Amino acid sequence: MSVKTGRASGVANVEIDYSKCIACGKCADICGGGLVGAIFKENGKMIVDQKRHFGCIGCGQCMAICPENCISVEGRTISKIDAIDFVEDPKASYEEFYSMISARRANRNFLEKEVEQEIIDKIIDGVKQAPMGLPPSDVEILVLKGHLKVREFVTDIINAIDHRKWIFGRTMRFFFRIFSKEFSDLCRTYLYPTALFYIRDLKAGKDGLLFNAPLVLYFHASRYADPADPFIAATYAQLTAESLGLATCFAGTSSNFLKYNRKLKKKYGIGMKDHHGIALLIGYPKYKFERRLRRSLSKVHYF
Numbered sequence: 001m002s003v004k005t006g007r008a009s010g011v012a013n014v015e016i017d018y019s020k021c022i023a024c025g026k027c028a029d030i031c032g033g034g035l036v037g038a039i040f041k042e043n044g045k046m047i048v049d050q051k052r053h054f055g056c057i058g059c060g061q062c063m064a065i066c067p068e069n070c071i072s073v074e075g076r077t078i079s080k081i082d083a084i085d086f087v088e089d090p091k092a093s094y095e096e097f098y099s100m101i102s103a104r105r106a107n108r109n110f111l112e113k114e115v116e117q118e119i120i121d122k123i124i125d126g127v128k129q130a131p132m133g134l135p136p137s138d139v140e141i142l143v144l145k146g147h148l149k150v151r152e153f154v155t156d157i158i159n160a161i162d163h164r165k166w167i168f169g170r171t172m173r174f175f176f177r178i179f180s181k182e183f184s185d186l187c188r189t190y191l192y193p194t195a196l197f198y199i200r201d202l203k204a205g206k207d208g209l210l211f212n213a214p215l216v217l218y219f220h221a222s223r224y225a226d227p228a229d230p231f232i233a234a235t236y237a238q239l240t241a242e243s244l245g246l247a248t249c250f251a252g253t254s255s256n257f258l259k260y261n262r263k264l265k266k267k268y269g270i271g272m273k274d275h276h277g278i279a280l281l282i283g284y285p286k287y288k289f290e291r292r293l294r295r296s297l298s299k300v301h302y303f
C-alpha cells in the first residue's frame with residue numbers, strides 16, 4: 001500500500017541500471033533502514049518490489065548513497081536530477097558548527113534595512129533540507145516581506161488577541177485549573193499580561209509581537225504532515241539565517257491565534273486544517289552579541 005501525503009500519492013518509480021550495479025546492497029540497507037524498504041537483494045541481485053511495505057515513498061536516499069550512481073527514482077516530486085554530486089567536503093566541522101550555534105541568541109533588534117530576495121531564497125533553500133515525517137515535505141512558508149506586510153499581519157493578530165483575551169482571563173483560568181494547573185498558571189503569569197502588553201503597544205504604534213522585523217517567515221503544514229515538521233523547518237531557517245549573519249528570533253504567539261481564526265487563515269493563504277508551527281523573525285542585526293551564554297537543560301537522563 002502506498003502512502004498518501006499532502007503532495008503525493010502512489011509510489012515513485014525506481015529503476016536500477018544493472019549494467020553498472022555492483023550489488024553492494026547499500027541501497028537496500030538505506031531504504032527503510034533495510035527493513036521496511038522497497039529494495040532488497042535476492043540471489044545477488046537488487047530487486048525493487050513496490051508491493052513490499054509501502055513501496056517507494058520517494059525519499060531519494062538510494063540515489064544519494066549508490067556508489068555507481070545507477071539508481072533513478074521518478075515520482076512523488078523527486079527525480080534523478082535531484083541527486084547532485086558533492087563538489088566540496090559536505091560537512092562543517094563540529095567546532096565550526098558549535099561556534100555558530102553557541103554564538104546565536106534571540107535577537108529582537110533589527111536595522112530598518114530589508115532582507116534581499118537572494119538572501120530569502122538562500123534561507124528557503126536551507127529549509128528545503130529539513131527532515132520531514134514523510135517525503136515530500138508538506139511544509140509551507142508564509143513570507144511576510146517588508147515592514148508594511150509585517151505590520152499588517154501584526155495588526156491582524158493583535159486585533160484577534162484583543163477579541164479572544166478573555167480566554168486567558170480570571171473566569172476561564174478557574175476552569176483551566178481543574179484540568180491543568182500549569183496552563184492556568186501560564187495564563188495568569190504570562191499569557192493574559194502579554195496580551196495586554198501587545199494591545200497597549202499596538203495602540204502606541206509599537207510592535208511588541210514581531211518587533212518590527214523586516215522579514216517574517218511563518219511555518220505551517222497540511223494535516224498529512226507530522227505536527228513537528230513546521231517546527232523543524234523553522235529551526236533550519238533560523239540556523240541558515242544565522243549562518244548568513246542575520247538576526248533571528250522565534251515568535252510563538254501568533255500561531256495560537258491564527259489557528260482558530262478562519263478569516264485570517266483565508267486572508268494569509270493558510271489551509272483551514274493545517275498544523276501551525278511558528279513565526280521566525282529575521283533581519284539585519286542592530287546589535288551584535290559580544291559573548292556566548294552557557295545554557296542548561298532541565299534534565300539529561302540515561303536509562
Ligand SMILES: Cc1cc2nc3c(=O)[nH]c(=O)nc-3n(C[C@H](O)[C@H](O)[C@H](O)COP(=O)(O)O)c2cc1C
Nearest residue numbers: 104105106107108209249250251252253254278295
Ligand atoms: C517555541 C518558541 C517560542 C518563542 N516565542 C517567542 C515569542 O513569542 N516572543 C519572543 O519575543 N520570543 C519568543 N521566543 C524566543 C525565546 O524567548 C528565546 O529563544 C529564549 O529567550 C532563549 O534565548 P536564546 O534564543 O537567545 O537562547 C520563542 C522561542 C521558542 C523556541
Ligand code: SF4
Nearest residue numbers: 021022024025027066
Ligand atoms: S547501491 Fe547502487 S551499486 Fe549498490 S546495489 Fe544498490 S544500485 Fe547497485
Ligand code: SF4
Nearest residue numbers: 031056057059060062
Ligand atoms: S527513494 Fe527511498 S523509498 Fe524509494 S527506493 Fe529509494 S530509498 Fe527506497
